[in-house]
Amino acid sequence: xSAAGRIRVMVVDDHPVxxxxxxxxxxxxxxxxxxxxxGDGEEAVRTVEELKPEVIVMDVIMPxxxxxDACREIMELLPDTRVMMLTASTExxxxxxxxxxxxxGYLEKxxxxxxxxFAQVHGPRMPPGFAWRQ
Amino acid sequence: MLKAxxxxxxxxxxxxxxxxxxxxxxAARVSIWGRWFIWLVCIFLLAYRPGFWYPEYIEFLPxxxxxxxxxxxxxxxxxxxxxxxxxxxxxxxxxxxxxxxxGIVMAGGFRSFIFLAYYPSLAFFAVVFSSHWLSLAxxxxxxxxxxxxxxxxxxxxxxDAGNERVLLTRLAVMYTIVLGISCLTRFERIRWQTSxxxxxxxxxxxxxxxxxxxxxxxxxxxxxxxxIHRARTLAGDSNKDLVAALDATSAxxxxxxxEVRGPIDAGHILEGRELGRILWSHCATFxxxxxxxxxxxxSGTEPPLTTETRARLFSIAHNALTNAFLHAQPGRVxxxxxxEAGRISLSVSDDGVGLPDGHAELGRGFNGMRSDAEHMGxxxxxxxxxx
Numbered sequence: 045x046s047a048a049g050r051i052r053v054m055v056v057d058d059h060p061v062x063x064x065x066x067x068x069x070x071x072x073x074x075x076x077x078x079x080x081x082x083g084d085g086e087e088a089v090r091t092v093e094e095l096k097p098e099v100i101v102m103d104v105i106m107p108x109x110x111x112x113d114a115c116r117e118i119m120e121l122l123p124d125t126r127v128m129m130l131t132a133s134t135e136x137x138x139x140x141x142x143x144x145x146x147x148x149g150y151l152e153k154x155x156x157x158x159x160x161x162f163a164q165v166h167g168p169r170m171p172p173g174f175a176w177r178q
Numbered sequence: 179m180l181k182a183x184x185x186x187x188x189x190x191x192x193x194x195x196x197x198x199x200x201x202x203x204x205a206a207r208v209s210i211w212g213r214w215f216i217w218l219v220c221i222f223l224l225a226y227r228p229g230f231w232y233p234e235y236i237e238f239l240p241x242x243x244x245x246x247x248x249x250x251x252x253x254x255x256x257x258x259x260x261x262x263x264x265x266x267x268x269x270x271x272x273x274x275x276x277x278x279x280x281g282i283v284m285a286g287g288f289r290s291f292i293f294l295a296y297y298p299s300l301a302f303f304a305v306v307f308s309s310h311w312l313s314l315a316x317x318x319x320x321x322x323x324x325x326x327x328x329x330x331x332x333x334x335x336x337x338d339a340g341n342e343r344v345l346l347t348r349l350a351v352m353y354t355i356v357l358g359i360s361c362l363t364r365f366e367r368i369r370w371q372t373s374x375x376x377x378x379x380x381x382x383x384x385x386x387x388x389x390x391x392x393x394x395x396x397x398x399x400x401x402x403x404x405x406i407h408r409a410r411t412l413a414g415d416s417n418k419d420l421v422a423a424l425d426a427t428s429a430x431x432x433x434x435x436x437e438v439r440g441p442i443d444a445g446h447i448l449e450g451r452e453l454g455r456i457l458w459s460h461c462a463t464f465x466x467x468x469x470x471x472x473x474x475x476x477s478g479t480e481p482p483l484t485t486e487t488r489a490r491l492f493s494i495a496h497n498a499l500t501n502a503f504l505h506a507q508p509g510r511v512x513x514x515x516x517x518e519a520g521r522i523s524l525s526v527s528d529d530g531v532g533l534p535d536g537h538a539e540l541g542r543g544f545n546g547m548r549s550d551a552e553h554m555g556x557x558x559x560x561x562x563x564x565x
Binding site for chain 1: 394396397398400401404405408435439463466467
């Protein structure tokens, strides 16, 4: 937690619009502090040890290194970090791969604002049949 | 074990690209039109040399009529965009060989000139099935049938007259034609596939570019929507006009996101994904964006469909969902995809307010859907509680 008691979050997405938008939405909630951003998985892995976020919100499909590979490497570097995958697709393959890589949950892009449950960033939910890594 | 054996035979029968519906369609078109061309040549020959057509040959008329009917049947499936698989083409060839052999039997065996019909029939088999071994096996089947008929029907072979040499020559011509056509087909198919691959690569690049643009647009619209939502929360109920304006703008942003998700999800068609899987994902996206529960169900196993067919069906589903979202105020939407023998049925229904009278005949959405359905040899049916 930050000094103000807010959860330290890092946002990783190749779209600057998405990164900045998520930063604004997360910070506006008053519960999160966005401590860093990255435009691809490689940059995220490179900076994560320095930023030490508690939660990483990361896109699945990105250039250079995708979210699944980056999640796997981040889990080795900082095993206590919770990674939330951002996905535009709810196809099972993407979710299963993310969980296998160590992700603790996923946020669906394009969800209606009132349904975008950021609470799951620190209390994630999963589809039935999946076990959460708490 | 039996399943593995059947699989191995199927792999041998459908070598290489014949599992690709686009290749089967191309091969089917070439062989069907080729057969009609042969028919045309025969008719011209008969018109030019009426002496070929002796009145006593009238009893053989059912043979060419049945051959033409077989070809017409497969051609009708092609014209109505119903699936023509390699099994259909194999049955067509088998039917031809059987009818030609029956004709030779009726005509008295070796002396009949009907054996000439084997040549184009075997040649078109080689056009469809580019495997040399399969073509040779098929030719051997026809050759054995023909040789048996020559030996057993009528007076058999007159060895003193050198009939056996003539028979061997005829059989050798069969093999030569099939091998020649098989080599040409393989060469042509490689050339065609190279050209198709190049075209697909160009289309893939265009789709990727389009997806990048649409993805950026969708994400921007989404972020604008989140911003509006935040503004709406801050505004509370203090200013009703402001709240109404923000709600209207929020709805517009959702509509924009949904519109641009169409081309993004359609891009998966070129990746070769099954239509059912793409529609399932599209329905989930619809539900997320619009908040309207969307249920997708599929019955039957999806057969290999051409890229064009999958793209047209996807377009129909997307337009129908868009209509439901924009005009029907639905509580829920259902998409049903059904695959029966040679028939595809796609149904999009909602429990909304229905359509005004005559609405189904108007607008680009319905016209586009109707045009897509008709291009596939199908029909668009619109039912509304009100309209």
